[in-house]
Amino acid sequence: xxENASHHVATKTFVFVWIALLCLTGLTIKAAQMQMGEWxxxxxxxxxxxxxxxxxxxxxHLKYEKRLFKLLLFVPIMTISIIIVLTFFxxxxx
Amino acid sequence: MPYARIFVLMNETAHIEHRDYATAKLGMWLFLFTxxxxxxxMFLVYAEYRQLNTADFHEAGREMNIFLGAANTVILLTSSLxxxxxxxxxxxxxxxxxxLFQAATVLLGLGFLVNKYFEWSDHIRKGLxxxxxxxxxxxxxxxxxxxxxxxxxxxxxxxxxxxxxxxIFMFVLTLRGNISGTxxxxxxxxxxxxxIVDIIWIYLFPLFYLIx
Numbered sequence: 001x002x003e004n005a006s007h008h009v010a011t012k013t014f015v016f017v018w019i020a021l022l023c024l025t026g027l028t029i030k031a032a033q034m035q036m037g038e039w040x041x042x043x044x045x046x047x048x049x050x051x052x053x054x055x056x057x058x059x060x061h062l063k064y065e066k067r068l069f070k071l072l073l074f075v076p077i078m079t080i081s082i083i084i085v086l087t088f089f090x091x092x093x094x
Numbered sequence: 095m096p097y098a099r100i101f102v103l104m105n106e107t108a109h110i111e112h113r114d115y116a117t118a119k120l121g122m123w124l125f126l127f128t129x130x131x132x133x134x135x136m137f138l139v140y141a142e143y144r145q146l147n148t149a150d151f152h153e154a155g156r157e158m159n160i161f162l163g164a165a166n167t168v169i170l171l172t173s174s175l176x177x178x179x180x181x182x183x184x185x186x187x188x189x190x191x192x193x194l195f196q197a198a199t200v201l202l203g204l205g206f207l208v209n210k211y212f213e214w215s216d217h218i219r220k221g222l223x224x225x226x227x228x229x230x231x232x233x234x235x236x237x238x239x240x241x242x243x244x245x246x247x248x249x250x251x252x253x254x255x256x257x258x259x260x261x262i263f264m265f266v267l268t269l270r271g272n273i274s275g276t277x278x279x280x281x282x283x284x285x286x287x288x289x290i291v292d293i294i295w296i297y298l299f300p301l302f303y304l305i306x
Contacts, residue, residue, distance in 0.1 A: 008185060017175075035306065040304070044300035045297075051296045052297070061282075076134070077130070079134075083138060091146070
């Protein structure tokens with residue numbers, strides 16, 4: 001853990017991530033204005049997930065953490081995904 | 095064992111500082127998972143009601159001010175950057191630099207809340223608040239949209255307020271030297287909380303402001 005704890009991330013890396021996040025924000029607004037109907041929603045959720053991953057991976061340091069932390073994150077994400085998918089099966093096929 | 099020896103032992107143990115870096119972080123991540131589930135439940139309700147009231151949600155979404163929403167997104171993303179920089183500064187032992195970045199994070203967070211204030215007062219002026227006569231006269235789907243809007247952005251704003259309070263507390267601890275280049279897990283965990291608040295906003299922005 002010690003080498004992870006003291007891992008220094010270059011300021012430049014954080015600034016690049018921040019610029020990428022701003023670009024994705026611009027992209028998500030463009031995607032919404034293209035009037036693609038429900039596909040806009042799919043595009044927006046995909047872009048939001050890309051942004052969230054950047055924040056998790058770099059800002060929240062997950063890239064430099066032990067594998068345990070990365071694996072544990074799948075527990076809440078999978079829980080939410082399963083519940084949402086099952087609920088939608090109910091809405092669509094009832 | 096002679097009493098004197100026990101006394102010495104007790105004195106020695108009293109001075110050992112017990113720190114467990116990995117466990118402190120693991121505990122914070124477990125708490126963050128409960129936050130993901132808390133907002134996840136609300137996202138589920140949103141997804142179902144949107145599916146059942148698509149047209150109403152799109153119409154109600156036009157009431158949102160995209161500019162204010164986008165401005166708040168940029169503010170929160172920038173505050174996440176300053177928080178990350180505050181942590182990497184303290185890790186290198188640069189106290190003043192860390193304090194400046196923590197102060198910048200607090201100012202950006204306050205900016206977010208000021209924006210939110212203008213946004214909500216604009217809706218309330220138009221009569222769009224829970225249980226208002228204007229809103230109750232609207233269709234079922236629109237009432238649901240504004241209900242979800244107030245609950246989800248409201249609970250998110252509450253998280254921003256809590257996050258800001260904790261960062262201010264950490265600022266004082268850094269100033270006093272309790273958080274330093276050798277002991278910074280408290281600041282790191284505060285940063286984790288601040289970033290999860292940012293991530294939740296990343297999803298709230300397209301769901302409420304970008305349904306055109």
